[in-house]
Amino acid sequence: MREIKAELIKDNVRDLFLHASSFIGEDIYNKLKERYEAEESPVGKSVLRQIIENNEIAAREKLAICQDTGMAVLFIELGQEVMIVEGDLNEAINQGVREAYVDGYLRKSIVDDPVFDRKNTRDNTPAVTYIDIVPGDKVKITITAKGFGSENMSRIKMLKPADGAAGVRDFVIKTAVEAGPNPCPPIIVGVGIGGTMEKAAVLSKKALLRTVGEHNADPRYAKLEDEILEEINKSGVGPAGLGGRTTALAVNINYYPTHIAGLPVAVNICCHASRHAEITI
Amino acid sequence: MEKVISITTPVTTSQVQELRAGDNVLITGNIYTGRDAAHKRLIELLADGKELPIDLNGQFIYYVGPSPAKPGHVVGSAGPTTSYRMEPYTPTLLKLGLKGMIGKGALSKEVVEAMKENGAVYFGAVGGAAALISKAIKKAEVVCYEDLGAEAIHKFYVEKFPVTVVIDSKGNNLYETEPQKYKLP
Numbered sequence: 001m002r003e004i005k006a007e008l009i010k011d012n013v014r015d016l017f018l019h020a021s022s023f024i025g026e027d028i029y030n031k032l033k034e035r036y037e038a039e040e041s042p043v044g045k046s047v048l049r050q051i052i053e054n055n056e057i058a059a060r061e062k063l064a065i066c067q068d069t070g071m072a073v074l075f076i077e078l079g080q081e082v083m084i085v086e087g088d089l090n091e092a093i094n095q096g097v098r099e100a101y102v103d104g105y106l107r108k109s110i111v112d113d114p115v116f117d118r119k120n121t122r123d124n125t126p127a128v129t130y131i132d133i134v135p136g137d138k139v140k141i142t143i144t145a146k147g148f149g150s151e152n153m154s155r156i157k158m159l160k161p162a163d164g165a166a167g168v169r170d171f172v173i174k175t176a177v178e179a180g181p182n183p184c185p186p187i188i189v190g191v192g193i194g195g196t197m198e199k200a201a202v203l204s205k206k207a208l209l210r211t212v213g214e215h216n217a218d219p220r221y222a223k224l225e226d227e228i229l230e231e232i233n234k235s236g237v238g239p240a241g242l243g244g245r246t247t248a249l250a251v252n253i254n255y256y257p258t259h260i261a262g263l264p265v266a267v268n269i270c271c272h273a274s275r276h277a278e279i280t281i
Numbered sequence: 282m283e284k285v286i287s288i289t290t291p292v293t294t295s296q297v298q299e300l301r302a303g304d305n306v307l308i309t310g311n312i313y314t315g316r317d318a319a320h321k322r323l324i325e326l327l328a329d330g331k332e333l334p335i336d337l338n339g340q341f342i343y344y345v346g347p348s349p350a351k352p353g354h355v356v357g358s359a360g361p362t363t364s365y366r367m368e369p370y371t372p373t374l375l376k377l378g379l380k381g382m383i384g385k386g387a388l389s390k391e392v393v394e395a396m397k398e399n400g401a402v403y404f405g406a407v408g409g410a411a412a413l414i415s416k417a418i419k420k421a422e423v424v425c426y427e428d429l430g431a432e433a434i435h436k437f438y439v440e441k442f443p444v445t446v447v448i449d450s451k452g453n454n455l456y457e458t459e460p461q462k463y464k465l466p
Contacts, residue, residue: 040463051409067359236464236465243458
């Protein structure tokens with residue numbers, strides 16, 4: 001067994017959120033620049049320029065890219081030969097989130113009860129955490145600070161098996177285009193297909209964490225990603241919804257085996273400020 | 282985009298009625314912030330027949346919950362939040378003299394009708410350009426509802442705060458007209 005102190009988890013969680021909140025990924029930054037050059041709409045071009053400039057200011061001055069610094073979502077891959085010592089794993093994760101948001105001047109956006117009290121917890125906890133046990137003696141921590149303008153535009157649908165690829169395609173395109181200006185386009189579209197209802201949703205969230213420009217390893221799904229991206233960008237919605245050719249930067253599909261009777265499809269949308277980071281300890 | 286217009290708050294109805302969808306506007310003066318929870322409280326006060334803690338006459342509300350200010354800064358990052366969540370409250374505030382909202386994303390027909398009736402405009406700021414936008418905010422103070430944290434009503438003094446008229450007081454709407462120009466079969 002390899003022993004890892006809970007404090008080390010806490011420190012890494014804190015540092016990952018602090019980093020992701022100010023530094024946009026190089027993949028997204030480069031894609032935004034590429035789309036800026038290609039954008040035909042003058043207004044769309046101006047919006048992309050402001051987004052790129054904003055990302056540069058945020059990185060230079062260590063400011064939050066967006067004021068909505070999100071709900072903290074973590075995917076932990078915990079090697080089965082690892083023992084977390086001197087503390088509780090979940091508490092270490094929440095303490096890391098707390099330190100990042102309180103000490104890092106990030107916005108505290110979490111309410112304790114969704115329906116009745118809606119009282120702000122004042123430290124952005126609790127996080128949403130998924131823990132997978134995997135072989136080995138490492139811990140991989142992947143975090144995303146998920147903004148809710150785009151989260152609110154996400155949808156899930158239980159398609160019929162007969163709906164097939166065309167049904168998936170139509171549902172994803174409809175979801176992305178109908179979201180219009182609301183999720184801060186250009187967006188990243190995470191798609192989870194298969195499993196059960198909640199499995200599809202988790203797959204779609206994970207799909208948002210993929211490097212922009214990378215495709216699903218299965219060429220059929222990779223082709224579907226390209227086709228959907230092209231159709232979304234034909235919509236004309238454009239940057240900030242003010243018209244143009246750049247509505248989405250990427251469509252990323254993850255899939256999983258499913259039941260003979262089902263074809264669950266979840267579409268998780270993220271704004272252009274897709275803030276995520278990972279580390280393996 | 283047609284032209285760049287500078288306006289100073291508070292504004293008159295005729296001033297905002299001159300603005301057209303597509304105009305780039307630089308706002309200088311005080312603006313108020315407000316999101317879901319603050320709007321809910323304002324409307325509850327009115328329902329109880331009480332006075333509002335802010336005078337909305339001739340004012341703009343910016344839909345924003347800023348991130349906290351770092352030491353030495355006036356305000357943290359402060360980009361717009363999605364406007365449709367405030368729709369249930371907006372027509373009431375427009376009747377009280379609110380002349381404009383600053384946000385991002387679509388607004389319902391009901392709100393646009395109320396804007397036309399009362400002579401008001403909807404400005405779009407670029408969502409996610411929050412660090413850049415914060416540079417135009419020169420002073421920030423909490424006016425009320427401090428317990429709401431980021432959702433408290435702030436008064437911002439802004440200089441040349443950059444926005445675009447997305448929906449004007451005639452109901453012309455860039456979100457409807459502009460994507461059509463770039464739509465492909």
